[in-house]
Amino acid sequence: MNKEIIYDIIGVGIGPFNLSLACLTDDIDDLKTVFFDRKECFDWHSGIMPEWSTLQIPFIADLVSFADPTNRFSFLNYLKETNNLYQFFIRESFYMLRSEYNQYCKWASQQLHNLHFKTNVECIQYDADLQHYILTVKQENSQKTSQYYAKNLVLGTGTTPIIPEFCKGMSHKVHSSADYMHHKEDYGNKKSITIVGGGQSGAEIYYDLLSSIDTSQYQLNWMTRSAHFFSMDLGKLTLEYTSPDYTNHFYSLPQQKRDDVIKSQSALYKGIEIGLVNRIYDQLYLKSRPSPLSTRLMPNSTLESVTETENGLALVFYNSDTDQKFKIQSDILILALGYEYKIPKFLEPIHHLICWDKKGRMEVNHHYAINAIENIFVQNVGLYSHGFTVPDLNMGCYRNAIIINQILGKTVFPIEQRIAYQEFKPLPEEIIN
Ligand SMILES: Cc1cc2nc3c(=O)[nH]c(=O)nc-3n(C[C@H](O)[C@H](O)[C@H](O)COP(=O)(O)OP(=O)(O)OC[C@H]3O[C@@H](n4cnc5c(N)ncnc54)[C@H](O)[C@@H]3O)c2cc1C
Numbered sequence: 001m002n003k004e005i006i007y008d009i010i011g012v013g014i015g016p017f018n019l020s021l022a023c024l025t026d027d028i029d030d031l032k033t034v035f036f037d038r039k040e041c042f043d044w045h046s047g048i049m050p051e052w053s054t055l056q057i058p059f060i061a062d063l064v065s066f067a068d069p070t071n072r073f074s075f076l077n078y079l080k081e082t083n084n085l086y087q088f089f090i091r092e093s094f095y096m097l098r099s100e101y102n103q104y105c106k107w108a109s110q111q112l113h114n115l116h117f118k119t120n121v122e123c124i125q126y127d128a129d130l131q132h133y134i135l136t137v138k139q140e141n142s143q144k145t146s147q148y149y150a151k152n153l154v155l156g157t158g159t160t161p162i163i164p165e166f167c168k169g170m171s172h173k174v175h176s177s178a179d180y181m182h183h184k185e186d187y188g189n190k191k192s193i194t195i196v197g198g199g200q201s202g203a204e205i206y207y208d209l210l211s212s213i214d215t216s217q218y219q220l221n222w223m224t225r226s227a228h229f230f231s232m233d234l235g236k237l238t239l240e241y242t243s244p245d246y247t248n249h250f251y252s253l254p255q256q257k258r259d260d261v262i263k264s265q266s267a268l269y270k271g272i273e274i275g276l277v278n279r280i281y282d283q284l285y286l287k288s289r290p291s292p293l294s295t296r297l298m299p300n301s302t303l304e305s306v307t308e309t310e311n312g313l314a315l316v317f318y319n320s321d322t323d324q325k326f327k328i329q330s331d332i333l334i335l336a337l338g339y340e341y342k343i344p345k346f347l348e349p350i351h352h353l354i355c356w357d358k359k360g361r362m363e364v365n366h367h368y369a370i371n372a373i374e375n376i377f378v379q380n381v382g383l384y385s386h387g388f389t390v391p392d393l394n395m396g397c398y399r400n401a402i403i404i405n406q407i408l409g410k411t412v413f414p415i416e417q418r419i420a421y422q423e424f425k426p427l428p429e430e431i432i433n
Pocket residue numbers: 012013014015016017018036037038039044045048054055056057119120121122156157158159201339344346379380391392393394
């Protein structure tokens with residue numbers, strides 16, 4: 001890799017979104033791009049991947065198809081090249097296995113020559129005279145740093161699991177859902193396991209552990225702060241909210257309104273896939289036929305503190321219906337509280353170039369840029385600006401098409417303007433002043 005090159009785009013982080021950007025830009029002539037990730041190789045959430053788990057979106061939402069269905073990095077081409085197309089067809093499901101998605105992304109990443117793994121981006125500065133960014137990167141197992149230069153940055157550093165402050169420093173007994181697969185084998189020897197969090201990850205772990213409750217014989221608790229274990233609304237008219245139309249509409253609302261609307265949309269992106277809710281119920285029914293099961297499910301229960309005791313962990317919850325605190329004992333606590341975006345430390349030297357809103361959040365503009373001259377772009381940031389589809393894999397191509405068109409100053413990937421049957425606002429001529 002020539003370090004004197006000034007790249008048109010440097011991508012930081014190689015999750016699905018920047019991998020999609022790398023695939024979509026690979027065939028664009030004269031565009032110099034390079035991507036860095038500190039991981040060993042591409043790996044997508046393999047720490048929470050029970051073998052039966054599937055993507056929650058159809059395969060068409062792969063790395064490229066929504067922007068360019070003819071692209072060689074499509075999932076269908078992956079199936080063809082790996083001799084799996086007929087089996088996928090006969091299986092008759094739109095939903096690929098999560099492990100299959102990971103394999104597919106690895107396959108794509110292995111064909112690109114501009115992805116550099118085991119490389120941490122440590123610091124980004126801006127050279128105002130030369131008008132480019134200077135990235136300081138460090139290779140794993142090396143003390144030396146190197147510098148790379150870029151006209152545009154695309155930050156795809158992802159999100160990290162939420163761990164409350166009072167749980168920190170107890171990692172041998174308090175585990176994140178993101179590490180479930182690493183601990184799963186040990187769980188069979190435990191007397192009690194408590195899962196906190198009523199979203200998809202909590203539900204997947206509960207279902208997985210419930211499946212072997214009779215052979216393992218642990219007490220299995222599943223608690224959520226929500227008023228009920230709610231399912232995700234996947235009705236087709238609701239799915240129209242995962243469209244460019246709704247993203248544009250949401251973006252056009254005043255910020256305060258957007259903050260209010262996103263709070264009311266939990267069931268659109270935080271709940272449990274309904275098929276899984278039903279499988280959990282059926283499993284409970286089946287397994288409790290011979291004798292009552294040692295499991296508890298409790299909504300309205302907020303975890304307030306965790307203390308280590310001789311017998312494991314003392315977990316204190318608050319029940320918001322009865323207004324009571326209560327305590328349960330558990331060997332292991334699994335936190336499935338969702339993920340949050342953390343502003344990367346490497347941005348500190350260019351903090352002043354970034355636009356921030358009154359709440360200290362990055363101000364993400366319509367083209368997903370966060371600075372006035374529109375050459376720093378972000379992936380998976382801005383639930384408050386672009387709405388709940390920001391982390392959705394099916395909106396990745398849409399966002400990348402906008403970013404690429406913006407950087408190149410022309411329409412390389414046409415973007416659908418109108419796909420929804422419903423309208424999200426009245427026509428200007430219908431408005432009564
Ligand atoms: C378990 C799980 C299942 C999901 N399933 C679905 C689904 O079915 N459908 C859907 O639409 N969405 C799903 N999502 C949501 C979303 O798709 C994922 O969060 C997705 O991984 C987001 O991709 P990303 O590219 O933003 O970041 P990530 O996948 O988090 O990747 C970010 C990368 O940046 C790297 N990085 C960070 N900082 C640096 C640095 N300083 N230097 C170098 N590298 C760095 C990290 O090593 C990491 O590899 C799921 C999320 C989770 C957690």
